[in-house]
Amino acid sequence: MTDTPSSGAPDQTEWLTTSGGVRLRETDRSLKAGERGPTLLQDHHLREKITHFDHERIPERVVHARGAGAHGTFTAYGTAETVTSAGFLAEGRETPVFVRFSTVLGSRGSADTVRDTRGFATKFYTEEGTFDLVGNNIPVFFIQDGIKFPDIIHAGKPHPDREIPQAQSAHDTFWDFVSLHTEAQHHTLWNMSDRGIARSYRMMEGFGVHTFRLINAAGETSLAKFHWKPKLGVHGLLWEEAQMLGGFDPDFHRRDLADAIEAGAHPEWELGVQVFPDTPQQTYEGIDLLDPTKLVPEEIAPVQTIGRLVLDRNPDNFFAETEQVAFHVGNLVPGIDVTDDALMQARLFSYVDTQLTRLGGPNFNQIPVNRPHAPVNDMLRDGFHQDEVHRGVAPYHPNSLDAGCPFLAGDPQGAFLDNPVRVPETAKQREQPASFDDHFSQPRLFWLSMTPVEKQHIVAAYAFELGKVHEPAIRERQLQCLAEIAPDLCGGVAAALGLTAPSPKGELADPDPSPALSMLGGSYPPDGRTVGIVVGPDSPAEEIDGLCAALRGSLMMPMVVAPTAAPLGGDVAVQRTFSTARSVEFDALVVADGAAAVGSDPHVMLLVEEIFRHGKALLAWGNGVEVVATAGIAVPAPGVKAEESSSIAAAELPDLLGAHRSWERFALA
Numbered sequence: 001m002t003d004t005p006s007s008g009a010p011d012q013t014e015w016l017t018t019s020g021g022v023r024l025r026e027t028d029r030s031l032k033a034g035e036r037g038p039t040l041l042q043d044h045h046l047r048e049k050i051t052h053f054d055h056e057r058i059p060e061r062v063v064h065a066r067g068a069g070a071h072g073t074f075t076a077y078g079t080a081e082t083v084t085s086a087g088f089l090a091e092g093r094e095t096p097v098f099v100r101f102s103t104v105l106g107s108r109g110s111a112d113t114v115r116d117t118r119g120f121a122t123k124f125y126t127e128e129g130t131f132d133l134v135g136n137n138i139p140v141f142f143i144q145d146g147i148k149f150p151d152i153i154h155a156g157k158p159h160p161d162r163e164i165p166q167a168q169s170a171h172d173t174f175w176d177f178v179s180l181h182t183e184a185q186h187h188t189l190w191n192m193s194d195r196g197i198a199r200s201y202r203m204m205e206g207f208g209v210h211t212f213r214l215i216n217a218a219g220e221t222s223l224a225k226f227h228w229k230p231k232l233g234v235h236g237l238l239w240e241e242a243q244m245l246g247g248f249d250p251d252f253h254r255r256d257l258a259d260a261i262e263a264g265a266h267p268e269w270e271l272g273v274q275v276f277p278d279t280p281q282q283t284y285e286g287i288d289l290l291d292p293t294k295l296v297p298e299e300i301a302p303v304q305t306i307g308r309l310v311l312d313r314n315p316d317n318f319f320a321e322t323e324q325v326a327f328h329v330g331n332l333v334p335g336i337d338v339t340d341d342a343l344m345q346a347r348l349f350s351y352v353d354t355q356l357t358r359l360g361g362p363n364f365n366q367i368p369v370n371r372p373h374a375p376v377n378d379m380l381r382d383g384f385h386q387d388e389v390h391r392g393v394a395p396y397h398p399n400s401l402d403a404g405c406p407f408l409a410g411d412p413q414g415a416f417l418d419n420p421v422r423v424p425e426t427a428k429q430r431e432q433p434a435s436f437d438d439h440f441s442q443p444r445l446f447w448l449s450m451t452p453v454e455k456q457h458i459v460a461a462y463a464f465e466l467g468k469v470h471e472p473a474i475r476e477r478q479l480q481c482l483a484e485i486a487p488d489l490c491g492g493v494a495a496a497l498g499l500t501a502p503s504p505k506g507e508l509a510d511p512d513p514s515p516a517l518s519m520l521g522g523s524y525p526p527d528g529r530t531v532g533i534v535v536g537p538d539s540p541a542e543e544i545d546g547l548c549a550a551l552r553g554s555l556m557m558p559m560v561v562a563p564t565a566a567p568l569g570g571d572v573a574v575q576r577t578f579s580t581a582r583s584v585e586f587d588a589l590v591v592a593d594g595a596a597a598v599g600s601d602p603h604v605m606l607l608v609e610e611i612f613r614h615g616k617a618l619l620a621w622g623n624g625v626e627v628v629a630t631a632g633i634a635v636p637a638p639g640v641k642a643e644e645s646s647s648i649a650a651a652e653l654p655d656l657l658g659a660h661r662s663w664e665r666f667a668l669a
């Protein structure tokens with residue numbers, strides 16, 4: 001587990017030096033007049049060390065400040081070649097990538113497991129230049145026009161007077177805005193679902209959100225939406241787990257990503273596209289493709305997979321890579337272009353603008369993680385943090401002094417060609433299409449597509465969030481919005497708040513549910529799942545060792561939980577003691593033979609009880625079964641089993657973890 005740094009040997013030379021390379025014989029004591037001082041201004045090493053430290057921090061991102069990154073490779077299937085000429089999507093082409101996952105609202109040091117949208121930004125270092133797919137784990141957005149971005153973010157961030165609450169949407173200003181600006185209701189509903197509290201970055205879908213324009217080799221265009229589909233399925237935490245993790249392990253997602261990669265359980269996604277004809281209306285089946293608060297159900301526009309992403313390397317240095325990476329929606333390659341989506345258009349301005357401040361000037365593309373892998377010859381010169389030593393005398397075009405170089409490329413040389421999309425003859429206006437006024441039919445589609453347990457979680461999430469809102473008028477206004485989405489949703493939330501549910505003012509839409517929107521169903525590999533193994537002092541060390549090896553062999557991550565940190569039997573490492581373990585770290589718990597010796601230790605009882613309550617797999621063998629019984633849990637129950645041996649437990653776990661939880665247990669409760 002990555003409690004300690006593990007990213008390899010430092011790359012410094014053997015001797016400690018100044019930044020000028022002069023070797024130092026002392027770094028613990030400053031240069032003083034005599035033993036007792038004062039300290040001398042001439043101490044260059046002291047001044048350099050302190051000055052550099054004083055300037056170590058850069059501004060955090062104005063949004064998405066908290067994140068974690070990883071390197072990997074994208075391999076194209078070639079199935080997109082009919083719709084785009086992008087070279088990196090040609091069959092078999094392998095492209096290095098860097099991905100940064102993030103939360104939106106919290107500061108750099110905020111907890112990972114808060115209820116929020118997650119960023120999913122991918123930098124493809126293609127041979128034709130850098131392509132950034134800067135997406136989220138939710139396919140729709142709060143606003144239809146980028147001019148509203150400062151408004152939604154100001155509303156979601158902590159209140160400006162006291163700078164609280166941190167990384168939360170459960171407060172007055174957020175609900176004030178989304179209940180007034182009702183186009184935000186669809187995205188908000190996704191946030192209130194278990195998508196808002198992802199189990200892991202590895203278990204999230206990703207979406208480009210906007211509609212892009214693709215151009216193929218023949219110059220034909222189509223419209224498309226990008227989707228990332230995780231190999232491990234889409235899973236959430238329970239709200240109680242998310243809150244507990246905020247205290248027990250605020251770095252839960254960051255740790256999970258790094259640990260899984262280190263354990264060889266490399267996270268994987270398939271990239272897919274929904275492709276639509278590029279018609280003048282830019283609609284599909286009545287859905288406006290330029291409205292980023294709307295999705296196109298997969299049932300009417302299937303996602304066609306076009307490649308595979310594998311993340312297999314942790315960054316060596318968080319600041320250099322994860323913190324300094326600079327994504328930009330305008331980083332496009334030939335074959336992929338933007339559309340007139342007014343949200344996307346504002347983003348084209350915002351990212352570089354903010355990075356000029358965040359990364360200290362205009363040369364941030366020279367930072368290693370941002371450097372294109374394609375050759376660069378850009379005639380951009382000088383400025384803060386200029387690392388290049390440009391040769392020649394003529395950084396202008398045209399010129400005759402540098403032999404006319406650099407040349408402009410044409411079509412056959414792989415230039416990015418601006419697609420000659422027709423701009424309608426029209427007046428300048430601050431307006432939008434009438435279809436953008438429909439704010440409730442798609443949230444209703446989402447609600448109708450949920451399973452009963454997902455609906456239960458959504459009602460509970462609204463009840464929690466609105467329960468934290470102090471202003472009664474805001475709660476009531478939000479309840480009215482819920483009434484426009486679904487009276488049963490509104491009724492459930494109103495009952496939990498002790499309020500009367502209002503009736504809808506508008507007519508309810510009648511969309512066909514989209515089962516693809518549900519997170520439930522399917523069975524997935526157990527890669528990188530953590531399994532706690534509770535042992536007693538006399539548990540069979542060799543067997544425990546074998547169990548750990550078997551779990552690691554199936555890419556799971558065992559953690560032995562023992563009364564003390566002393567290695568079991570002298571050489572089986574213990575990762576958690578009873579007092580440092582908490583159930584929320586584990587996807588499953590195995591109680592080993594020999595554990596009965598600990599009797600009804602309150603930590604172990606709590607561990608077993610929470611694992612059961614949270615619907616996680618709970619296995620025991622030998623007298624470990626007595627521990628489960630002492631905790632008051634009947635064996636067997638769905639996902640709770642007494643096994644004959646540790647090897648049977650190891651064999652059963654992948655299946656039990658495949659569905660993430662024993663959902664039947666919630667129905668029983």
Ligand code: HEM
Nearest residue numbers: 061064100119120121135136141146149209346347350354
């Ligand atoms: C569909 C809508 C949007 C999505 C999917 C999205 C996604 C993201 C993601 C994933 C990041 C984190 C990038 C990273 O990891 O470094 C980010 C950062 C950011 N986004 Fe957006 N965003 C959206 C809308 C907007 C809009 C409308 C604006 C402004 C008009 C905006 C401005 C920013 C800014 C300023 C940052 C910080 C960038 C940095 O400092 O590097 N975003 N966004």
